[in-house]
Amino acid sequence: MKRLVPLMLCTVLAACGQQGPQNTGVYMLLDTSGTYREELDKAEQIxxxxxxxxxxxxxxxxxxxxTGSxxxxxxxxxxxxxxxxxxxxxxxxxxxxxxxxxxESANSSPYTDISGGILQAVEYLNEKGTGNKTILIFSDLKEDLEAGYVREFELDLDGFRVIALNVTKLRSDNIDPREYLGRLESWQGKVEKAGGEWSVINDLDGLDGLL
Amino acid sequence: MAFMLGITPWPVASALLWIILIVSALYLARATAHKAIQAMARAFHRGFRTASKAVARSQENLAARNRDVLLAAGREAKERVIEREFDRINDTVRKDLGNHAGLHRSLDESIKRIEDDHQQSVNVPPDPPGWVKAVEAIAKIDEREGRFGVSNILSDIHKSLVKAHKEAMTAYLSASKQRHLLLKGMRPDWRAIQKTLLQVGKNVDSLLARSVTIDRLMQEYEDIVRGQDRAVSVLSSSSLVNFFVSALVLTVAIGGAAINFSLIARPMAEMVGGTSLIGGYRTADIAALVIIMVEISMGLFLMESLRITRLFPVIGALPDKVRVRMAVITFTILLLLASVEAGLAYMREVLLHDELATSALLRGDAAATATNEYLWITTAAQMGMGFILPFALTFVAIPLETFVHSLRTVVGMIGISLLRFTSLLLRLLGNASLHIGTLLEQLYDLPLFVPLWLEQRMGHDGNGKGRRAYTGEARS
Structure with missing residues (x-):
């Protein structure tokens, strides 16, 4: 009996203990460059x-x-x-x-700084300390940096899921599909090298696995 | 194996040699081996028998204990029934026969009134005019003596007399009418007396019926006190029935509690947050569960305070004043909790509607956000359920008490059955061990059939011992 009471107390305290955050953090990047701005209606649905x-x-x-995300x-x-x-x-x-x-009011931007946006997303979600971290990139994944912007850095995406949405094919991709595939491969390599999980969803009717 | 077959140059010869050696050894050790097998079998037999007896004794003890418990429970239940029956008689006597003095007085008064009225209604004939004879006498004198002047006087007297007679008749008729009115006024009194006597008769009949019931209950009580088998059998049967019925009602109550839980768990998230966890469970769910448990506890205390159930002897033993106060307090808490639940049920509906509207907005479905004009029906129904269910759960105390009391007996019965089965099984094992011993002896003798046959044929002791040994009869 003398041992039972502390044991029960310990069990109750252990049961009451925090199990770490179980909430979800989502950071969505919207590409507004060039003609991709027209895709924003789809982004709103997502x-x-x-x-x-x-x-x-x-x-x-x-x-x-x-330009600088x-x-x-x-x-x-x-x-x-x-x-x-x-x-x-x-x-x-x-x-x-x-x-x-x-x-309704978004303007097109001349450049596309996807890496800067991802870095901002990582900082934001890390600051919030959510249990699950997801970065959604609504873009054609064609990065176009203004001269002078340095984006050659190592990301730390450990524990992050990065999902590219609605990765549209550019005119040049139609001429040479290797560009499109290479772009996807490049981003996948970059994310997975940083410790993150990479996936692509182009069919916006099948968003069930998004979260 | 190769070594065994290699003791002679011929493996078959080696095998035969080994067989002869082994059979010889077994034959020489046969008596000892049989004794060992028998000893082992008897040891198992005794062990199983002893264990079987011990279990049977435990089963008897448990049965006796269960019988005592059953009788005690039955006695207590019967005492309660008899006590309540006496309470009812007491109530009847106090309520209906307690005002016997008033009833008697009322009857006396009615009878007195009837007597008075009867007295007053006696028909008194009018007095005959006493001086008529005197007038006749004077009239006769008048005729004899030739005095005619008197005639006029007498005529006047006659007229006056007729007039007086008429007046007397009128008074008489009036008095008669008055008497008839009095007699008519006596009728309600007769009816009142008849009604009162009828009521008294009913009360007495009711008392007689209750006394018959009490006689029957007392007879059953005496049977229980004497511990008669019939009483135990009846109590066992009723205990099983009570167990299953109360279990069924408790299952229904659990269903009610589950509905109650779903009514308040969602809005509870507004009060304690929707994400915090305690021991892996949502705090909102635990809070809702705690509210329901508190309601059930209050219901139990209320029933105890009202002496409907007797799960807590301490509450039953409290002074009446404290008990009534406790009943009032528990009822007030229940009322408050029921009101809180009604509020939470309303909140649930509001939240649900809000969430549906938000979902519709996010889906871009504007039509779904339109307000349903019949929404108030579901809202009112949920509020009503939220308010009523706590009070309905109060009555869980009654089947719970029955369940707890009958569970003791039912568990005892199951225990007795298990012990009885175990005892039987051990007994069977004990008997089987003896037979297994015999079987092992026979199996031992099986490879020795050649020397045993020779022994039988030779009949070396001349007393048939060899035959007995061969057939296994020497064992006994």
């Missing part, structure tokens, strides 16, 4: 789908990819959801509205 899949204490941020200024909308369901619903509605406003 954002709404993502919002419907996220719940209490999850984190979601949407940022645009422009390693900046908080490029974040279009962000939210760390409350743990009360009613507050979460309000946050989701406000988030969806901000994204809709952005899609």
């Amino acid at each position: 954002i709404r789908y993502t919002l419907s899949r996220l719940g209490e204490t999850d984190t979601f941020a949407v940022a645009r990819i422009d 390693f900046s908080e200024k490029d974040i279009v909308a962000k939210a760390s959801f409350d743990d009360r369901p009613s507050a979460v619903n309000r946050q989701k509605r406000a988030f969806a509205q901000r994204v809709a406003d952005f899609v």
